[in-house]
Amino acid sequence: MKNVIFAGVGGQGVILASKILMEVAKNAGYDVKESEVHGMAQRGGSVDCNVRYGDRVYSPLIPREEADFIVSLEMLEVMRKLEYLAPGGRLIVNTEKVNPAPVQTGAMQYPPDLREWISKNVKNALFVDTSGMLKEVGTRKALNIVMLGILSRDLEFTREQWESAIKSLVKEKFLDMNIKAFNLGREYN
Numbered sequence: 462m463k464n465v466i467f468a469g470v471g472g473q474g475v476i477l478a479s480k481i482l483m484e485v486a487k488n489a490g491y492d493v494k495e496s497e498v499h500g501m502a503q504r505g506g507s508v509d510c511n512v513r514y515g516d517r518v519y520s521p522l523i524p525r526e527e528a529d530f531i532v533s534l535e536m537l538e539v540m541r542k543l544e545y546l547a548p549g550g551r552l553i554v555n556t557e558k559v560n561p562a563p564v565q566t567g568a569m570q571y572p573p574d575l576r577e578w579i580s581k582n583v584k585n586a587l588f589v590d591t592s593g594m595l596k597e598v599g600t601r602k603a604l605n606i607v608m609l610g611i612l613s614r615d616l617e618f619t620r621e622q623w624e625s626a627i628k629s630l631v632k633e634k635f636l637d638m639n640i641k642a643f644n645l646g647r648e649y650n
Contacts, residue, residue, distance in 0.1 A: 462515030463616070464523045467605075468542045469508055469534030470559050474605030477630065478532070479510035481609060484626035485618050486514035494521035506561075507541060532612050534604055535559045536575055543583070552586040553611055554579070555604065587611070594645040603642035610646020620647065 465482060469475040476497055486493045491514040498509050511523045528545040533554040546552060556576065563569040572578070579586055594607050606627070613623050624640060631639045 462513060462518060463530075464528045464547070465512045465530045465532065465612070466523060466528045466542050466545055467510045467512070467532050467534070468538040469605075470538065470561075471506055471508055473508070473534040473559075474602065475508040475510055475534060478605040478609045479512050480630055481606075481623070481626045482512050482612075483514070484629060485616075485622050486512075488626065489618060489622060491515060492518045494518040496521035507538060509538075509542060530612060530615065532608050534608055536579075537561065537571065539579060540575075546583070550585065551615060552579070552583050553608065554586060554588055555608060556588050556590050557592075557604075589649065594642070594649065597645060598638055598642045600638065603638060606639045606642040607646040607649075610643040611649050613643070613647050620644075623647075 467475045467479050479495055479497065483493045483495050493512070493514045496511045511521055513521060513523060523545055525544050527547050529547055529550050531539070531542050531546050531550065531552050533539045533542065533552070536554060536556060536558050539552065539554050558571055560571055564571050576588065589611060591604055591607050595601050595603060623643060627639055627643060628636060
């Protein structure tokens with residue numbers, strides 16, 4: 462069984478990324494379960510999705526220390542999900558910072574040494590500066606698909622399987638942009 466957590470804030474496309482992974486896994490013949498939390502997502506709050514796939518999946522919830530992958534679209538969101546990363550699991554984190562409400566109001570400060578802390582405490586962390594890829598795609602709204610492309614390199618599915626799932630879930634007018642974003646993520650080094 463594979464366990465993947467997507468984490469971010471409202472508007473980053475966390476749920477769409479999870480739906481695409483679910484579609485790929487389902488089309489490959491796996492049993493798939495998903496759980497999502499998006500309470501205050503419309504106001505920039507936390508959003509996360511658990512995706513589990515394998516021969517037989519009984520629960521959509523990933524237990525602590527069992528996530529094979531955590532894909533975080535925002536740096537601070539890593540801290541909300543880190544306890545779920547399995548020993549030897551892989552953390553893929555966008556280095557972008559989105560200030561939560563308490564930081565925006567001045568009540569709190571965004572942790573200045575967060576990346577350093579993660580680097581010291583997570584053995585298998587990949588930090589991704591997505592700004593160049595998003596500039597090439599032409600929109601920040603493709604962040605989720607760029608990060609999905611990066612994740613795809615570590616999963617067993619082919620590029621064609623991913624593209625087929627993207628085509629089935631993304632509106633046609635945004636399809637070329639999303640395929641480009643996925644491929645930029647997949648080819649990221």
